[in-house]
Amino acid sequence: MKDSAELGLNKTPTQLHPAMTQSMVEGCEEFPPHAEAMAIDAFDMRKSYIKDSEQLGSVPIPSTLRGVVKTGVQAMQGNSPTVLIDKLGQRLAFERSGVRLYDALITKCQAAEPSLDIGVLEQFRNDEAEHFALVRDCIIAMGGDPTAQTPCADSSGVAAMGLIQVLNDPRSSIPQCVEAILIAELADVASWDLLVQIVREANLNGYIEKFQQAKLTEDHHMDTIKKWLELLTLNNDSSAGNLEDAASEEGYF
Amino acid sequence: MALNIFEHRGLPIDKQHLTWRDMVQVPISKLDDDAFTRVMIILMNGIELESIQFSRACARMNKNLQLPLAQLRRIDQHQATLINWMLGADHSPLETTIAYEQVAIEVTAAVAQTEPDPYLAQIYRFGLLEDFDHMYRYSALLDRLEGKDSNNILQSYTDVLPGRPTIYEHRAPEDDLRECYDRNKAEPLTKMHALTITAGEQQTWNYYMNIGPLFSDPLARQLYAEIAHIEEQHVTQYQCIMDPDETWLEKWLLHKANEVYNYYGCVQQEKNSRIKAIWERFLEYELGQFHFVRDIFERTENRDSQSIVPAILPEPIAFESQRDFVREVLRKEVNLRAKGTAFVDMSEESEASKIYRQRINANGVPSEIVALNYIWNPGGELNNPNRLINVNPPVTTSHLQH
Ligand SMILES: [Fe+2]
Ligand SMILES: [Fe+2]
Ligand SMILES: [Fe+2]
Ligand SMILES: [Fe+2]
Ligand SMILES: [Fe+2]
Numbered sequence: 001m002k003d004s005a006e007l008g009l010n011k012t013p014t015q016l017h018p019a020m021t022q023s024m025v026e027g028c029e030e031f032p033p034h035a036e037a038m039a040i041d042a043f044d045m046r047k048s049y050i051k052d053s054e055q056l057g058s059v060p061i062p063s064t065l066r067g068v069v070k071t072g073v074q075a076m077q078g079n080s081p082t083v084l085i086d087k088l089g090q091r092l093a094f095e096r097s098g099v100r101l102y103d104a105l106i107t108k109c110q111a112a113e114p115s116l117d118i119g120v121l122e123q124f125r126n127d128e129a130e131h132f133a134l135v136r137d138c139i140i141a142m143g144g145d146p147t148a149q150t151p152c153a154d155s156s157g158v159a160a161m162g163l164i165q166v167l168n169d170p171r172s173s174i175p176q177c178v179e180a181i182l183i184a185e186l187a188d189v190a191s192w193d194l195l196v197q198i199v200r201e202a203n204l205n206g207y208i209e210k211f212q213q214a215k216l217t218e219d220h221h222m223d224t225i226k227k228w229l230e231l232l233t234l235n236n237d238s239s240a241g242n243l244e245d246a247a248s249e250e251g252y253f
Numbered sequence: 254m255a256l257n258i259f260e261h262r263g264l265p266i267d268k269q270h271l272t273w274r275d276m277v278q279v280p281i282s283k284l285d286d287d288a289f290t291r292v293m294i295i296l297m298n299g300i301e302l303e304s305i306q307f308s309r310a311c312a313r314m315n316k317n318l319q320l321p322l323a324q325l326r327r328i329d330q331h332q333a334t335l336i337n338w339m340l341g342a343d344h345s346p347l348e349t350t351i352a353y354e355q356v357a358i359e360v361t362a363a364v365a366q367t368e369p370d371p372y373l374a375q376i377y378r379f380g381l382l383e384d385f386d387h388m389y390r391y392s393a394l395l396d397r398l399e400g401k402d403s404n405n406i407l408q409s410y411t412d413v414l415p416g417r418p419t420i421y422e423h424r425a426p427e428d429d430l431r432e433c434y435d436r437n438k439a440e441p442l443t444k445m446h447a448l449t450i451t452a453g454e455q456q457t458w459n460y461y462m463n464i465g466p467l468f469s470d471p472l473a474r475q476l477y478a479e480i481a482h483i484e485e486q487h488v489t490q491y492q493c494i495m496d497p498d499e500t501w502l503e504k505w506l507l508h509k510a511n512e513v514y515n516y517y518g519c520v521q522q523e524k525n526s527r528i529k530a531i532w533e534r535f536l537e538y539e540l541g542q543f544h545f546v547r548d549i550f551e552r553t554e555n556r557d558s559q560s561i562v563p564a565i566l567p568e569p570i571a572f573e574s575q576r577d578f579v580r581e582v583l584r585k586e587v588n589l590r591a592k593g594t595a596f597v598d599m600s601e602e603s604e605a606s607k608i609y610r611q612r613i614n615a616n617g618v619p620s621e622i623v624a625l626n627y628i629w630n631p632g633g634e635l636n637n638p639n640r641l642i643n644v645n646p647p648v649t650t651s652h653l654q655h
């Protein structure tokens with residue numbers, strides 16, 4: 001597997017086919033667009049669906065808030081428990097998927113040379129697993145069911161599908177995979193930040209510090225991955241301007 | 254150079270084995286492979302799926318053929334898997350859709366020009382202009398929904414222009430029926446064409462029915478609903494062409510001959526040596542399968558299979574850009590409509606189809622909505638320096654000219 005794409009084989013540029021492309025553009029003059037019926041336009045059509053829509057689903061609220069009281073919450077302040085449960089469910093799902101993203105990257109690195117520091121990747125992977133366990137314990141302590149899929153878990157799962165596709169494609173390069181992981185880590189950082197604020201608002205005192213710690217770990221993940229991407233991408237040989245990936249060959253990690 | 258199907262016996266069917274590893278190979282490159290490599294892959298997947306569909310129907314009606322049908326159907330299953338899995342996962346479903354319509358346009362246009370029967374050639378030209386319009390509508394969707402240029406898939410071989418507007422393609426069922434060829438008089442090429450185009454259309458229908466629900470955008474969901482409906486009409490139209498008086502075994506033999514015919518065309522024209530090797534392998538497979546069916550046919554029906562399939566198969570379908578032909582058809586025949594099994598000017602269109610359309614289009618027409626003022630431009634409509642940067646932002650109806 002090569003780390004940087006070879007030049008010259010790509011068939012998508014229109015400049016490879018100047019005559020055919022010119023003909024396509026000219027065709028637009030002879031055969032212009034014509035509206036046959038425009039009772040409604042795209043905006044109105046989409047608006048009608050948005051207005052009529054139901055949600056992705058509902059938040060599975062624990063039947064009793066007994067668990068919540070035990071963990072030291074007097075009453076859910078600020079946000080409704082719905083938001084808390086939904087966001088916890090989302091974090092749980094995303095951290096669990098994060099483990100799988102790292103699994104895929106570790107597989108790729110183990111299978112191909114050159115590779116990243118697999119020890120670090122395994123550490124990050126285990127951090128994601130720990131975060132998953134942390135959120136699971138929090139949900140259980142609140143009387144929630146950590147096996148439920150909440151609406152925000154569902155939507156962020158949809159958003160992450162592209163990352164899963166990139167990381168598991170045998171043809172994707174290590175830098176492309178690192179970039180996909182970076183997207184996940186950027187989301188991780190922002191999401192833990194938000195979650196800390198949510199548990200603070202909810203007076204979930206037993207978890208504020210733990211979640212802050214998780215946030216710091218995610219900061220470290222994000223910084224490391226971002227740095228790796230820079231090393232893998234930036235041209236070390238600044239004079240040559242060649243497109244070979246120097247960083248990967250020298251084994252920086 | 255054409256192939257002598259009776260001289261080449263191919264690989265015996267008991268030697269036609271594939272492992273999972275054989276079936277799941279490194280896919281083609283969406284970026285680096287030629288668009289016609291993808292066209293052939295999609296077409297051949299359709300041919301294999303048609304073979305499987307036919308085989309199942311045949312087995313339901315012929316107890317005594319169930320075992321040999323099941324044996325060959327299993328090999329078709331492996332072939333279809335290998336071929337379809339050659340498409341990489343970096344094709345979004347909508348990009349693959351663009352490729353499917355490219356297959357429909359380029360293959361149907363090639364067939365329309367070599368079809369010996371003038372009525373059937375007219376049918377192909379008629380269907381061609383409809384799939385041609387689908388390309389335009391889907392390209393608008395790809396550009397406006399995903400921000401991508403359909404020409405990255407088409408590689409400038411195929412136009413992105415309005416054809417017979419999709420809004421006029423929906424017809425009452427009676428206007429989708431066509432006359433068939435006469436099995437005793439039709440040229441072998443006519444039979445290959447009918448099977449090939451029917452195969453392509455049925456897999457396109459199947460594909461749209463499966464991926465339509467994968468889209469979150471309601472406009473995309475409606476557009477797939479609308480165009481899948483046309484693809485069902487196209488299958489209805491094209492399958493009429495084949496003579497229903499052909500016996501089951503005769504049809505089976507023709508299906509196998511058609512697989513040989515098309516694999517041979519791919520072997521002749523594929524430039525990627527890795528993919529060509531797959532076509533060569535499967536050509537050997539199909540020749541083996543053809544002779545397996547031929548034995549059953551001759552034993553059961555007591556007639557020479559050369560009365561059905563000629564020793565020398567016709568020239569293969571050309572896999573190349575048919576731009577000039579398509580535009581010529583567009584100029585002359587865009588206003589044709591179907592009335593029963595005949596083609597008429599739009600002024601004489603059947604009342605049944607007009608009423609049908611009024612009903613189905615009553616709440617708006619997605620193919621019109623999605624492509625409003627859409628003009629293809631290299632790199633997408635946003636890349637046109639002569640237009641405003643903000644092309645077609647969401648607007649309310651009041652801003653539209655009616
Ligand atoms: Fe994480
Ligand atoms: Fe992380
Ligand atoms: Fe086959
Ligand atoms: Fe179509
Ligand atoms: Fe079609």
